Structures are given as structure tokens and as C-alpha cells.
Amino acid sequence: MAKRNNHRRSTMLSGAVMKVGRALWTMNAVPKKAVYGESLRSFSGTEFRRWDPSRSKLGAAIMRTRRDPSWLLPDEGTTVLYLGAGHGTSISHLHDHLCGQENELRGRLVAVDLAPRCLRELTHLAKSRPGLIPILGDARKHAAWGVLLPRKVDWLFQDVAQAGQVDIFIAACKRFLNRDGTGLLSLKAASERWTGEGEEALFDKVEYKLNTSGFEVEERISLTGFEDNHVLFAVRKME
Ligand SMILES: C[S@@+](CC[C@H](N)C(=O)[O-])C[C@H]1O[C@@H](n2cnc3c(N)ncnc32)[C@H](O)[C@@H]1O
16 A cells, blocks of 8 residues: 655655655665666655656556556565566666665566577676576576476566567466466557557457456556557456
8 A cells, every 4th residue: 555654745655666746766775876877866865766657667557557556566575577677677666666775675576588688787787686587588488487486476567569468478477477466568559460450459459358368457557658559457367
């Protein structure tokens, strides 16, 4: 549950994620270090990093959800799976929340990406952020890296921006997500093969497919304004 704190117009979404007016901040797990040029600022003597929602689908969804935004975050100190880690922008904020400084919360953030260049950056990031586990791998090929997740997780995020995103997500959730767990699928319309239908029709089809594949779509969050032509589907695994 979101808690109010002393800062005017500010809301703590977790121990480390704070919304101040229209801006999102996370408590910096590596003080004095920015990850992607974001601003650093002290609130009551504690340093926070500004989370730019136009560079992070997770950040954009937190800003756009019509529900209590904290429901999109995993529990602190748990193990989570993130497919399509990119250069680590969202990952770094998620790490602030999940692990904290020197991984005091004992979280595990398993971050998979196909691109060696991304892996180099993630590996560098992981040196100062214990709990972050970068994996060079294909989200579709579980056999190559699934051994690193011997138990299912309660939170899975996917942002691979490639054709077949929904099938990749469904297969990953079936294998790695606990029943009742939260799955977040960031869907880029342009990555799917064009079949002549409009974007909304494509999103409707995806929602139907998720709802008939053992999930309940709890919210379909349009990221327009932060990431045009993107929707984030937040689902609960039902079986
Ligand atoms: C849009 S970027 C991710 C950005 C990141 N989620 C963020 O918010 O900071 C998509 C990433 O997915 C990766 N990717 C694409 N297909 C993949 C696959 N099959 N398995 C793993 N990663 C994949 C790309 O290399 C790219 O880094």
C-alpha cells in the first residue's frame, strides 16, 4: 500500500520508490552515482535518483496506472525475472527498490538480454549493485539460462520489442511465474507483423489471448505520451 511521508505532495510507493508531484524518484543504492545521466537529489538527507518515465516502460506504467501504483512493483527482497534488460535504465531503479544499498534487502534481479553490448553495460552495473544478475541469453530459450532460476518467481517483466512478444511472454510465465504471480508485458505495436488492422485491434487481440491462456488481464495501461504505440499489460497468473 502506498504510504504518505512528510514531503509535500510526495507519496512513498515502497521503501525506496517515491512520487513527488509528477516526478518519480528511487533511493539511490549507489550514492553519488547516476546511471544514465538522471538527476540526483537529496530529500531529508537521503539521496534519490530521478526515474525518467520516457526512458522506462516500467516507470511510465507506474505514472499511468489508474490503480495504486505500488501494485506494479515486486515485493522488496524477492527474486524477480526481467526479460529484455536493455542498457539497465529500468533495471537500475528496480534494483534500488528490490535490493537497496549493498543488497541489504537480499533481492535477486535476474536480467536477461540477447545483445552482448547490453550485457557489457549490465555487467558493469552489477559490479556496484549486488543482487543484479545479468544473463546473456534469448528469452525464448529457457534451457540455456533457466537453471539460474530453480524456483518460480512472483514477478516477471518483459520488454523485448520483437515479433511474437506475446507468445514469448506466455511461455516464460508458464515456466517461471508462480500461480497468482504478477506478469508485466510491455508491448510495442510496431514490433508485431503488420496485418492491416489498427493498433487498438492488435492490443484487443493480445488482451484476448492473454485472458484465454491462463491469465487475467488486471490492467491495460497505455504508455502514450511517454512511449507512443506501447501498452503495458499487467496480468495475474491464474493456473
Ligand atoms: C526496448 S529494449 C529494453 C529496454 C529496457 N527494458 C528498459 O526499460 O530499460 C529491448 C531489449 O530487448 C532485447 N531483446 C530483444 N529480443 C530478445 C530476446 N529474444 N531475448 C532477450 N532479449 C531480447 C534487446 O536486445 C533490447 O535490449
